[in-house]
Amino acid sequence: MQSSNLAYxxxxxxxxxxxxxxxxxxxxxxxxSPLQLVFVAVLTSIITLGGILAWQKKLxxxxxxxxxxxxxxxxxxxxxxxxxxxxxxxxxxxxxxxxALSLNYTWAILLPLLAAPLLKQQxxxxxxxxxxxxYSGVLIIATGGDVSGFRFDSPLGIGLALASTLLWCLYxxxxxxxxxxxxxxxxxxxxxxxxxxxxxLILTDTLPSFSxxxxxxxxxxxxxxxxxxxxxxxxxxxxxxxxxxxxTLVFLSPVMSIGFIAWILQETIAxxxxxxxxxxxxxxxxxxxxxxxRASKSRPxxxxxx
Numbered sequence: 001m002q003s004s005n006l007a008y009x010x011x012x013x014x015x016x017x018x019x020x021x022x023x024x025x026x027x028x029x030x031x032x033s034p035l036q037l038v039f040v041a042v043l044t045s046i047i048t049l050g051g052i053l054a055w056q057k058k059l060x061x062x063x064x065x066x067x068x069x070x071x072x073x074x075x076x077x078x079x080x081x082x083x084x085x086x087x088x089x090x091x092x093x094x095x096x097x098x099x100a101l102s103l104n105y106t107w108a109i110l111l112p113l114l115a116a117p118l119l120k121q122q123x124x125x126x127x128x129x130x131x132x133x134x135y136s137g138v139l140i141i142a143t144g145g146d147v148s149g150f151r152f153d154s155p156l157g158i159g160l161a162l163a164s165t166l167l168w169c170l171y172x173x174x175x176x177x178x179x180x181x182x183x184x185x186x187x188x189x190x191x192x193x194x195x196x197x198x199x200x201l202i203l204t205d206t207l208p209s210f211s212x213x214x215x216x217x218x219x220x221x222x223x224x225x226x227x228x229x230x231x232x233x234x235x236x237x238x239x240x241x242x243x244x245x246x247x248t249l250v251f252l253s254p255v256m257s258i259g260f261i262a263w264i265l266q267e268t269i270a271x272x273x274x275x276x277x278x279x280x281x282x283x284x285x286x287x288x289x290x291x292x293x294r295a296s297k298s299r300p301x302x303x304x305x306x
Contacts, residue, residue: 006239007235007236007237007239007240008236008240008249010232010233010235010236010239011232011233011236011240011249012249013229013232014229014230014232014233014236015249015250015252015253015256016256017224017228017229017232018224018225018229018253018257019252019253019254019256019257019259019260020224020257020260021221021224021225021257022092022097022100022101022257022260022261023097023257023260023261023264023265024217024220024221024224024225025037025088025089025092025097025100025221025225026092026097026261026265027217027264027265028040028041028214028217028218028220028221029089029092029093030217031208031209031211031213031214031217031218032208032209032214032217032218033093033205033208034086034089034090034092034093035086035089035197035200035201035204035205036201036205036206036207036208036218037085037089037208037218037221038081038082038085038086038089038197039194039197039198039201039208040208040214040215040218040219040221040222041081041085041218041219041221041222041225041226042081042085042190042193042194042197042222042226043194043222044218044219044221044222044223044226044227045081045190045222045223045226045227046187046190046191046194048222048223048227048228049183049186049187049190049227049231050187052183052227052228052231053183053184053187056183058181058183058184061180061181061184062184062187062188062191065180065181065184065185065188066188068180069178072174072177072178073185073188073189073192074192075174076171076174076175076178076185076188076189076192077188077189077190077191077192077193077196078192078193078196079167079170079171079174079189080167080168080171080189080193081189081190081193081194081197081226082193082196082197082200083167084164084167084168084171085226086197086200087160087163087164087167088100088104088160088161088164090157090160091103091104091157091158091160091161091163091164093157094154094156094157094160095154095157095158095161096267097261097265097267098258098261098267098269098270098273099141099142099157099158099161099273100157100161101254101257101258101261102137102138102141102254102273102276102277102280103138103141103142103158103161103162103165104161104164104165105254105277105280105281105284106134106135106138106162106165106280107164107165107168107169108250108284108287109130109131109134109135109280109283109284109287110131110165110166110169111169111172111173112124112127112287113127113131114166114169114170114173115173118173119173119176126286126287126290127287129283129286129290130283130284130286130287131283132283133279133282133283133286134279134280134282134283134284135283136279137275137276137277137278137279137280137282137283138162138276138280139276140272140275140276140279141272141273141276141277142158143272144270144272145270145271145272145275182234183230183231183234186230190226247288248288251281251284251285254277254280254281255277255281258273258274258277
């Protein structure tokens with residue numbers, strides 16, 4: 001199989017699996033508290049990523065990378081998985097899956113807004129326009145379409161869903177300074193985050209139930225939200241002739257997720273969700289495609305000048 005075709009196979013597999021996890025979150029949260037689910041999922045992910053690195057003969061890199069920057073991995077471990085997933089799963093426990101899913105996807109809009117001051121990157125007009133459009137969608141979803149009434153069914157759930165996007169963006173901004181193997185870095189973050197998760201669980205909650213159904217639900221989240229899917233996406237980007245072609249597949253994930261939520265969870269998808277998600281996806285596409293369009297339009301002028 002040609003590398004470009006293989007990249008799409010990896011990419012579509014990752015997108016499909018990511019599209020199932022919002023549904024998996026709600027199912028797993030029927031058995032676990034948010035903190036219990038984080039514990040089971042992270043433990044599963046550590047075993048999975050460790051197995052992948054063992055197969056790749058890269059386990060020795062764990063000690064090497066950690067030894068170079070222990071404080072760095074302490075920070076990433078606190079951000080993800082500890083804080084990010086505790087906040088995200090709590091949001092999912094308070095909101096319908098369709099709302100939590102849609103709000104969580106705004107991290108892509110928030111990222112360049114934070115990168116401008118934190119990484120000294122230029123903030124483009126398209127980033128600002130995308131944010132205005134996307135957060136209009138957030139307002140529509142959060143109010144159930146009653147924008148003028150400005151009433152929220154679960155202000156805490158909405159606040160936590162948006163806070164999770166902030167934590168995710170901070171994690172990726174911190175990771176721009178990481179020069180190590182990305183799978184090794186992710187596993188180190190999870191290994192370091194696990195003691196904080198475990199200690200918090202012991203102090204504030206109870207150990208999770210390990211019935212077969214509960215365990216399978218938690219393991220699914222660990223495998224396909226945190227573990228295997230991340231590796232598939234990295235393989236897609238690595239084998240693609242142009243990473244930009246693969247990155248556009250991400251837009252399929254929330255649309256497919258809504259389908260799984262309606263089919264498996266039997267949630268009635270509100271018109272406000274369709275409209276709000278449409279605004280969010282429009283903002284994301286504008287953010288990615290408008291700078292490329294402008295670059296393509298300016299290129300002939302430059303060439304003529306040369």
